[in-house]
Amino acid sequence: MAAVKKQRTSAGESRHTQREMARLLARSGIVLSDAGLKQLWSYHCLLRKHNPELNLTRIHNFENMVLKLYVDSILPGTLVDLPSPLLDLGTGPGMPGIPLKIAFPELTVLLAEGRGKRVAFLNTAVQELGLYGVSVIGRAIAPDFQEPVAGVITRAVEAMAATLERVDGCLSSGGKIFFMKGPSCDDEIADAQAKFGARFRLTDDIAYSIAHTPHRRRLVIFERLDASRRQQKAAAMNRHRVHVIESENNARFKELKKLLGGRGVKKQNLALVAGVKPVTEALAAFPDQCRAWITRQDQTPPPENAPSHLAWEQLAPALFEALDVFGTRAPLLLFEPSSMGVWRPDEGFSPGCTLLLPFQDPENAGAAIRSAVAFGAAKIVLLSECAHPFHPKTIRASAGAVLHAPLFEGPSLKDLPEDLPIVPLSMEGAPITGFSFPAAFGLLAGIEGPGLPDAWRSRAVSIPVTGAVESLNAATAIAVALYAWSQAGK
Numbered sequence: 001m002a003a004v005k006k007q008r009t010s011a012g013e014s015r016h017t018q019r020e021m022a023r024l025l026a027r028s029g030i031v032l033s034d035a036g037l038k039q040l041w042s043y044h045c046l047l048r049k050h051n052p053e054l055n056l057t058r059i060h061n062f063e064n065m066v067l068k069l070y071v072d073s074i075l076p077g078t079l080v081d082l083p084s085p086l087l088d089l090g091t092g093p094g095m096p097g098i099p100l101k102i103a104f105p106e107l108t109v110l111l112a113e114g115r116g117k118r119v120a121f122l123n124t125a126v127q128e129l130g131l132y133g134v135s136v137i138g139r140a141i142a143p144d145f146q147e148p149v150a151g152v153i154t155r156a157v158e159a160m161a162a163t164l165e166r167v168d169g170c171l172s173s174g175g176k177i178f179f180m181k182g183p184s185c186d187d188e189i190a191d192a193q194a195k196f197g198a199r200f201r202l203t204d205d206i207a208y209s210i211a212h213t214p215h216r217r218r219l220v221i222f223e224r225l226d227a228s229r230r231q232q233k234a235a236a237m238n239r240h241r242v243h244v245i246e247s248e249n250n251a252r253f254k255e256l257k258k259l260l261g262g263r264g265v266k267k268q269n270l271a272l273v274a275g276v277k278p279v280t281e282a283l284a285a286f287p288d289q290c291r292a293w294i295t296r297q298d299q300t301p302p303p304e305n306a307p308s309h310l311a312w313e314q315l316a317p318a319l320f321e322a323l324d325v326f327g328t329r330a331p332l333l334l335f336e337p338s339s340m341g342v343w344r345p346d347e348g349f350s351p352g353c354t355l356l357l358p359f360q361d362p363e364n365a366g367a368a369i370r371s372a373v374a375f376g377a378a379k380i381v382l383l384s385e386c387a388h389p390f391h392p393k394t395i396r397a398s399a400g401a402v403l404h405a406p407l408f409e410g411p412s413l414k415d416l417p418e419d420l421p422i423v424p425l426s427m428e429g430a431p432i433t434g435f436s437f438p439a440a441f442g443l444l445a446g447i448e449g450p451g452l453p454d455a456w457r458s459r460a461v462s463i464p465v466t467g468a469v470e471s472l473n474a475a476t477a478i479a480v481a482l483y484a485w486s487q488a489g490k
């Protein structure tokens, strides 16, 4: 009982116990300098002192604290050369970073911890132990953390793949990441390799145990092959013209903001493409038409293979959010659409289906364009009533299909000659089921709301529905009609 009491006090830890700690360390092959031993002892006392209030560790037994916390933390440094600066990601109360720093004082160590109380404890420990070359990073590490480090070590935090993702901003190319794991981590390694095999190489998997205990461990080491986001950013800043925009009064920003409406798009003949997939596809398929890469200042640089004429607009966060109307948080692309051809009624229709589109709602227009591309329409004619195809909402609703859709400008709905082979869609029409589509025809939907002019209604086809709703959404009706056409005669 007396011994327990001795161990539960801080200043009250006896010299005998400090000697005992040295003995346990030595038994595990770890011999510290006198100064190091003193520091580790102070650290141990601090842990003891603050544990009841801060719940820093669940290990209370003295021998277990020395072996499972301090020895365990130090052992990786005896197995491999640890690079410096070394980030201890998710250090909690300082494990393995603090014991490692004590045992290997030449290391520069960054202790990263997201929980406030633990951060306060770490600051106290660093100060009271007089540790130099140790900084406390009081935040959760995520890819936007870009302080350069040569190595990362982590113990009892999360699955390997999640950590590999997290260190994207800080771990330098060629840098190493050390995972301190238990014996059963094969699935985690396989998952990390499957997800990150192209960017990280498994270099070592060292099995070891804490001497004189049954505790088995593995030190799993990956090496980073690609450049860190920080390095990529530096290279991209050299490759591209960079404009840093911090004020909403900036002329360039004002022009970009006008692209959120169809009028601005038409006037400037430029469009904002949002979303990782459409942006990636546009860059790959139409590099010459890509004008600028738009991000927050701390965000992903243009990809390495992006054309060098691409400018990089780095916006203050609030300005970026004003342009990122869909909240994608991913880079936006400034895109110059190719000029559209013009379709005139007197030229008739190409073989197949030409979609005649009057939709004023950009989302309906985008959805219909997406369907037309999906079903292989020969042409998409945007009647003068139609929303701009490069309105941000149209691009988004089309899932980027507008970028490669066969778009043409056409006349007004009211100027379509009645003698053309046009198949109008209207609720009042004959059921489309079994309809015989002409070999070359125009598929015409009504404007949302008023629907079709009377002249077209009389010869319209309809999508049969139950009558439980008044009508189908215009873009949905187009999709169903296109499907009926694609299946006709099969």
Ligand SMILES: C[S@@+](CC[C@H](N)C(=O)[O-])C[C@H]1O[C@@H](n2cnc3c(N)ncnc32)[C@H](O)[C@@H]1O
Pocket: 089, 090, 091, 092, 093, 094, 095, 096, 112, 113, 114, 115, 118, 139, 140, 141, 142, 154, 155, 156, 157, 166
């Ligand atoms: C189970 S504890 C392990 C602490 C210490 N590494 C150890 O072995 O005793 C995990 C710690 O990681 C911290 N953590 C988790 N994700 C983090 C992140 N992305 N950045 C910084 N700290 C993180 C948690 O707040 C928690 O204190």
